[in-house]
Amino acid sequence: MIAGMLWIVVQLxxxxxxxxxxxxxxxxxxxxxxxxxxxxxxxxxxxxWPWYLAPLVPAFAAYSVAYAVRMAHPSIxxxxxxxxxxxxxxxxxxxxxxIFVGLWKLNQRAARRLQRxxxxxxxxx
Numbered sequence: 001m002i003a004g005m006l007w008i009v010v011q012l013x014x015x016x017x018x019x020x021x022x023x024x025x026x027x028x029x030x031x032x033x034x035x036x037x038x039x040x041x042x043x044x045x046x047x048x049w050p051w052y053l054a055p056l057v058p059a060f061a062a063y064s065v066a067y068a069v070r071m072a073h074p075s076i077x078x079x080x081x082x083x084x085x086x087x088x089x090x091x092x093x094x095x096x097x098x099i100f101v102g103l104w105k106l107n108q109r110a111a112r113r114l115q116r117x118x119x120x121x122x123x124x125x
Contacts, residue, residue, distance in 0.1 A: 004055035011051040015044035031121065038118050045111035052107070053100050060096050064089065 021033050044051075067089050 001059035007055045035121050042111045042114040045107045048107045
């Protein structure tokens with residue numbers, strides 16, 4: 001989980017952090033810079049699975065497998081404070097998957113909003 005989070009932080013900085021406009025830029029250069037920034041951020045939001053969501057999947061999968069192994073082998077010392085039933089584990093996995101899909105959809109929505117701004121800039125130019 002920690003490795004996945006670190007990967008996400010690095011990718012957020014690389015793909016989606018705000019950049020500074022070049023000093024002394026004229027209006028047209030500023031407009032081109034702004035459009036390029038919107039496009040870069042739109043592209044990052046449109047493609048969140050490989051760099052934002054997928055790095056967390058192994059940790060959640062390992063957590064789920066660990067609970068499943070514990071439930072399948074009751075002789076293993078109780079490492080988990082609250083034993084879980086198969087139904088509760090399935091519900092937890094479904095909720096986790098729904099959160100991932102929800103985050104993906106929210107990012108797609110934000111990308112569409114950025115695209116509308118880009119389209120407005122293209123129409124004004």
